[in-house]
Each structure stands twice: as C-alpha cells, then as structure tokens.
Amino acid sequence: ASERGAAGVIVVNNEDGPMNGGTLGDPDVGKVPTGGVSKADGAALEQAGGDVTLTLDTTTESSTARNVIAQTKTGSTEDVVMVGAHLDSVPDGPGINDNGTGVAATLETAVQLGGSPDVDNAVRFAFWGAEELGLLGSEAYVNSLSEDQRNDIALYLNFDMLGSENAGYLAYDGDNSDNVGEGPGPEGSAGIERTFTEFLQNNGVAADGTDFDGRSDYGPFIEHGIPSGGVFSGADETKTPEQSQKWGGTPDVVYDENYHSATDTLENVNRAALAKNAAAVAYAVGVYAESLAGPNG
Numbered sequence: 087a088s089e090r091g092a093a094g095v096i097v098v099n100n101e102d103g104p105m106n107g108g109t110l111g112d113p114d115v116g117k118v119p120t121g122g123v124s125k126a127d128g129a130a131l132e133q134a135g136g137d138v139t140l141t142l143d144t145t146t147e148s149s150t151a152r153n154v155i156a157q158t159k160t161g162s163t164e165d166v167v168m169v170g171a172h173l174d175s176v177p178d179g180p181g182i183n184d185n186g187t188g189v190a191a192t193l194e195t196a197v198q199l200g201g202s203p204d205v206d207n208a209v210r211f212a213f214w215g216a217e218e219l220g221l222l223g224s225e226a227y228v229n230s231l232s233e234d235q236r237n238d239i240a241l242y243l244n245f246d247m248l249g250s251e252n253a254g255y256l257a258y259d260g261d262n263s264d265n266v267g268e269g270p271g272p273e274g275s276a277g278i279e280r281t282f283t284e285f286l287q288n289n290g291v292a293a294d295g296t297d298f299d300g301r302s303d304y305g306p307f308i309e310h311g312i313p314s315g316g317v318f319s320g321a322d323e324t325k326t327p328e329q330s331q332k333w334g335g336t337p338d339v340v341y342d343e344n345y346h347s348a349t350d351t352l353e354n355v356n357r358a359a360l361a362k363n364a365a366a367v368a369y370a371v372g373v374y375a376e377s378l379a380g381p382n383g
C-alpha cells in the first residue's frame with residue numbers, strides 16, 4: 087500500500103494485514119502484502135486440520151520523494167503555463183528515455199527561457215518525483231493546491247518519453263479524434279493537441295493522437311479539468327505498418343523495446359526523434375507563454 091504524506095512527501099509502506107503471526111482462518115491473512123501466503127493456502131491448511139500459527143515475513147519500506155518546481159519571475163501568475171516531466175525511473179533500468187529525455191527537453195527549455203523572460207504568462211516547471219509509483223508526485227502537488235491556485239494554472243504540458251528507439255510521433259489526444267473509449271480531455275486540450283501536431287507537420291512529421299487516459303503526470307491535472315497536452319514517442323504499444331511508412335522504423339514492433347528495462351540507456355535513445363520532440367517542447371512553451379490563444383490566436 088502507499089499513501090501520501092504532506093505535500094511532496096511520499097510515504098510508501100506495507101501496512102495492510104497483520105505484520106506477522108496471522109492465525110489460520112483469519113481473513114486478513116490473505117491481505118498480507120509480501121508474506122507469500124495467500125488466502126487459498128490458508129484454506130488448504132485449515133482443511134488439513136490443526137491450529138497452526140503462521141509467521142509471515144513482511145518488508146516495510148518508507149521513502150521520501152520530492153518534486154522540484156521553478157517558475158519565471160515574469161508573466162501573469164493567474165495564467166500560469168505549467169510544464170512537467172518525471173525525474174524518477176523504475177528499479178529495473180537507468181531510465182534514460184523514460185524519462186531522462188522528457189527531463190532534458192524540459193530543463194533545456196527552462197534554461198533557454200531564463201528566469202525573467204518577456205512573456206505574458208508565467209511559466210512554472212515541474213520535475214516530478216515518484217511517477218512510476220503511480221503519479222504520486224504530481225498528484226500530491228495538484229492536491230496540495232487550493233481551488234484558487236488550481237484555477238491559476240491555465241494549462242499543463244507533459245513530457246514523458248521523447249526518444250523511443252522505434253519512435254512514434256504522438257500527441258496526447260485532447261480532442262478524442264484518434265481514440266475510442268475515453269472522452270475528450272478538458273476544454274482547451276484539443277487546441278493544445280493541434281499546437282503540437284501543426285508544429286510537427288511544419289517539420290515534416292504527420293503525428294497521430296495517443297491515449298489521453300492518465301497514464302502519466304497529466305492525469306491529476308485533467309482530473310481537475312485543467313487543459314493539458316504533450317508529445318510522446320511511445321512505450322509498450324506496437325508501431326503500425328502505416329506509421330512506419332510515414333515515420334520510418336520497424337512495423338509491428340513496439341515503440342520502445344527498452345521500456346522499463348536495463349537497456350533504457352543513452353545509446354538506445356533515438357536522437358532524431360528526441361531532437362524533433364524537444365523542439366516541439368520549446369515551441370509550445372514559447373507559444374503559450376506569449377499567449378493562451380495559441381499559435382493562431
């Protein structure tokens with residue numbers, strides 16, 4: 087189980103069920119997280135007869151994760167353009183594409199923008215902790231804000247995986263034109279999707295929409311009705327023959343064979359894809375810092 091502590095502090099521990107000494111027939115035995123004893127095991131033992139006390143090995147682990155947030159000194163703080171990428175990775179791999187690429191593009195955009203750019207809207211950068219544990223950092227952050235503070239966020243841009251080896255060129259499907267199932271995102275998300283697809287189109291790439299279902303740190307933002315978007319080069323889904331026709335790469339193979347594995351290394355980053363997507367990051371941040379109406383407004 088995991089739970090949130092104070093804003094930005096994530097406490098992860100296993101506190102369901104008895105820590106040890108669960109007794110046969112105790113319904114809680116089946117809930118022990120790491121003891122390796124299931125309810126079915128208990129029932130089988132019980133049928134065999136006898137009054138047996140089980141001693142279960144459990145591990146309790148607490149850790150603290152942090153978000154790093156930085157905002158321009160200039161621009162309206164009532165129309166904040168928020169930009170985020172997660173800093174953490176999974177234990178199985180170094181996390182260079184997931185999500186060193188998103189962090190690098192976001193950080194370089196922040197460096198180029200500087201602390202006091204001549205912009206209409208303030209830009210707030212977020213480097214999230216504990217995304218891989220279930221969007222814990224972004225959720226803690228969004229929930230830590232008052233309603234007024236949330237209303238001051240005009241939009242949120244998310245960057246998670248920008249250089250997948252067999253890259254897709256995907257924009258979160260804010261208008262639900264490409265996906266069935268999930269509805270469109272919060273009003274305004276369609277325009278953000280268009281900003282990215284138009285930019286990529288002008289750079290010779292015909293992007294597709296991709297799931298806008300909350301599988302990255304934009305989830306807590308769209309849950310609160312904040313218009314959101316971003317680009318993504320794909321993870322564990324398969325590139326179609328049509329997509330490899332227009333983008334190159336290998337059809338019928340996943341976008342990122344290194345996803346969540348030890349081979350998510352620097353040498354497996356698709357630098358051509360990262361270059362295009364990083365340019366899209368900088369472009370969209372610049373556009374919305376200038377005007378919430380977007381590139382055509």
Ligand code: PHE
Binds near residue numbers: 217246302321322
């Ligand atoms: N959020 C996922 C991760 O960090 C990446 C992902 C996004 C995978 C969307 C699939 C779809 O691992």
Ligand code: ZN
Binds near residue numbers: 176184218346
């Ligand atoms: Zn991941």
Ligand code: ZN
Binds near residue numbers: 172184185217246
């Ligand atoms: Zn990720």
Ligand code: ZN
Binds near residue numbers: 262279
């Ligand atoms: Zn779409």
